[in-house]
Amino acid sequence: MCGIIGYVGKEDSVGILLDGLRRLEYRGYDSAGIAVSGKNGISIVKSRGRLQCLQDKINAGERPFGNCGIGHTRWATHGEPSDANAHPHRCGHVTLVHNGIIENYMQLKAERLAEGVIFHSDTDTEVAAATLNHFYTGNPIAAIAKTVEAVEGSYALGILFDDQPETLYAVRRDSPLVVGLGSGENFIASDMTVLLQHTKRYLLPEPGEIAVIRKDGVEMFGLDGKPIVKEVRTADWDAGTAEKGGYPHFMLKEIHEEPDAVRRCLSPRIRNGHIELNISGLPDEALAKTERIHIVACGTAMHAGLVGRYAIESLARVPVEVDIASEFRYRNPILGKNDLVVLISQSGETADTLAALRLAKEHGIRTLAIVNVPGSSIAREADDVLYTWAGPEIAVASTKAYLVQLAVLYLVAVKLASLHETLSAKEESALCKELLEIPEKIQEAVESEPAVLECAQKLKDAQHVFFIGRGVDYTLCMESSLKLKEVSYIHCEAYAAGELKHGTISLIEQGTPVIAVATQPALYPKTVSNLEEVKARGADVMLVCGKDANVEADLAANVLRVPNVHDVLAPMAAIVPLQLLAYHIAVLRGCDVDKPRNLAKSVTVE
Numbered sequence: 001m002c003g004i005i006g007y008v009g010k011e012d013s014v015g016i017l018l019d020g021l022r023r024l025e026y027r028g029y030d031s032a033g034i035a036v037s038g039k040n041g042i043s044i045v046k047s048r049g050r051l052q053c054l055q056d057k058i059n060a061g062e063r064p065f066g067n068c069g070i071g072h073t074r075w076a077t078h079g080e081p082s083d084a085n086a087h088p089h090r091c092g093h094v095t096l097v098h099n100g101i102i103e104n105y106m107q108l109k110a111e112r113l114a115e116g117v118i119f120h121s122d123t124d125t126e127v128a129a130a131t132l133n134h135f136y137t138g139n140p141i142a143a144i145a146k147t148v149e150a151v152e153g154s155y156a157l158g159i160l161f162d163d164q165p166e167t168l169y170a171v172r173r174d175s176p177l178v179v180g181l182g183s184g185e186n187f188i189a190s191d192m193t194v195l196l197q198h199t200k201r202y203l204l205p206e207p208g209e210i211a212v213i214r215k216d217g218v219e220m221f222g223l224d225g226k227p228i229v230k231e232v233r234t235a236d237w238d239a240g241t242a243e244k245g246g247y248p249h250f251m252l253k254e255i256h257e258e259p260d261a262v263r264r265c266l267s268p269r270i271r272n273g274h275i276e277l278n279i280s281g282l283p284d285e286a287l288a289k290t291e292r293i294h295i296v297a298c299g300t301a302m303h304a305g306l307v308g309r310y311a312i313e314s315l316a317r318v319p320v321e322v323d324i325a326s327e328f329r330y331r332n333p334i335l336g337k338n339d340l341v342v343l344i345s346q347s348g349e350t351a352d353t354l355a356a357l358r359l360a361k362e363h364g365i366r367t368l369a370i371v372n373v374p375g376s377s378i379a380r381e382a383d384d385v386l387y388t389w390a391g392p393e394i395a396v397a398s399t400k401a402y403l404v405q406l407a408v409l410y411l412v413a414v415k416l417a418s419l420h421e422t423l424s425a426k427e428e429s430a431l432c433k434e435l436l437e438i439p440e441k442i443q444e445a446v447e448s449e450p451a452v453l454e455c456a457q458k459l460k461d462a463q464h465v466f467f468i469g470r471g472v473d474y475t476l477c478m479e480s481s482l483k484l485k486e487v488s489y490i491h492c493e494a495y496a497a498g499e500l501k502h503g504t505i506s507l508i509e510q511g512t513p514v515i516a517v518a519t520q521p522a523l524y525p526k527t528v529s530n531l532e533e534v535k536a537r538g539a540d541v542m543l544v545c546g547k548d549a550n551v552e553a554d555l556a557a558n559v560l561r562v563p564n565v566h567d568v569l570a571p572m573a574a575i576v577p578l579q580l581l582a583y584h585i586a587v588l589r590g591c592d593v594d595k596p597r598n599l600a601k602s603v604t605v606e
Helices: 011-021 051-060 103-116 124-135 139-148 250-257 257-270 285-290 299-316 353-363 376-382 400-419 425-446 449-459 472-488 497-500 525-536 566-588
Strands: 003-008 033-036 039-050 068-074 089-091 093-102 153-163 168-173 178-181 186-189 201-203 210-214 217-221 292-297 320-324 340-345 364-372 384-387 465-467 492-495 515-517 539-544 558-564
Touching: 003 011, 003 153, 003 168, 003 210, 011 033, 011 051, 011 068, 033 051, 033 093, 039 051, 039 376, 068 093, 068 153, 089 124, 093 124, 093 186, 103 124, 103 497, 103 566, 124 139, 124 153, 139 153, 139 168, 139 210, 168 186, 168 449, 186 201, 186 210, 250 257, 250 566, 257 425, 285 400, 292 299, 299 320, 299 340, 299 400, 299 472, 299 566, 340 353, 353 364, 353 376, 364 376, 364 400, 364 449, 400 425, 425 497, 425 566, 449 539, 449 566, 465 472, 465 497, 465 525, 472 492, 492 497, 497 525, 515 525, 515 566, 525 539, 539 566, 558 566
Parallel strands: 292 320, 292 340, 340 364, 364 384, 465 492, 465 515, 515 539, 539 558
Antiparallel strands: 003 068, 003 186, 033 039, 033 068, 089 093, 093 153, 153 168, 168 210, 178 186, 178 201, 210 217
């Protein structure tokens, strides 16, 4: 959740570090700081609050100077947001920034206290700095290796040593970290998108690998101190894709990018009416033997998994379980030898999902990752990977990522149905045709924005909102409710419409907003009956339905119609106006849309 940036080169590092921190804001943070190594040693400036607070301190005379430095945006875990708890942290000869969590910090802190170390913060990070300083006797690599052996948890560290001028050190265990390769300058960062304005070339350190970064080159070492040769990778994104491109917010830009993102995801994998997943380690013969699928994810990705369950069970008749990753880890799941565990994560770094993947592998179960970020931890550790090819998603609230995750799950569903012979060749071809037309349908849904804005005006002052739906529409309600509460801070809940009379309807009173999703013709009459029930109790109803649905004039105050698509694919179009609704309500309420309070883009701790 925190963000790291580091630089060493010919330029003054302060501007580069601050620019990197601005590009890391999307990860969520409550304080920020930099440490710069210069002629007078290492200088630290840090502040609680937004980056402007840090900038104000620098402008007020605390500006350091030097060509080597590290920066950090912190999202509080240990200790409240404060200047003292902000990173970087220093102990003895060591200054560092840290992304992740130190699980045994209390034990390590007790050891350092016994040695007479005085701590100035409540953070686990300062304990990591003290532990590294404890082991440091002039050999940075040896000290880092001993620290990695002593420290338990998930973390990435960017490190400066007092007596190692113009040199950065970095190491990771599970938390994301990249090393950017420039010309006469090199970098570290939590996210490659931060570095795109400087370079597209990078290295991906594996857990336990130590990077030594100087302006004229980068060396990699193992914990045994032996050199490691790493593959140089090249990012296929450009810096412009990580900018707003004229949109007021990244979230809106990314919703408008959905048609192209879904097209990039689907088109290369559909050939002559057939799905070609091209999973090298999971050939059709192995996929055909799959008896049960476990989809494991968190948040929006888990909601995509719920839609995937409907699609796979409906089309392929293969049983699917969907688990929240943090629950899957601890419920001792029953896994069979012919099961497949599918992990979904936009970043590929989600801590609980990564832990679930490792649990599945410990049981000898094949794992398939659906991720957006090549080279991410989940992508590297899974047996097989299907990339979503969405490009960068900067806004904390996922929109574009959700659509491409759905797209990949539909590809898997159709492929499984073909292999399990629950779809004829003609039916598969027809569904492939429908999938290829989906980007146009999404574009049509995006163009409903004026009608959505009208609905947003009516809902902007609501204190509570309820979403109801049946079947796959209920899963859409769950994602829509999450999106609205994430960015607007309105309390909202999603309920299966058939459950209203089992308690929920007691919450409906005069003026309560109820948003119903009803895209499935077979379930439409049942959902309409539920709407009549809430209307009778004073609810203000908004309905999302198909273009051709027969809606009685007095059923809903507002109706948002979505393009007609195959029933099983309806979520791909129906979610779009609901994403736009959340966005516009948040804007009308004056919320920080791209950086909602207390949230982070990549959840790299439990």
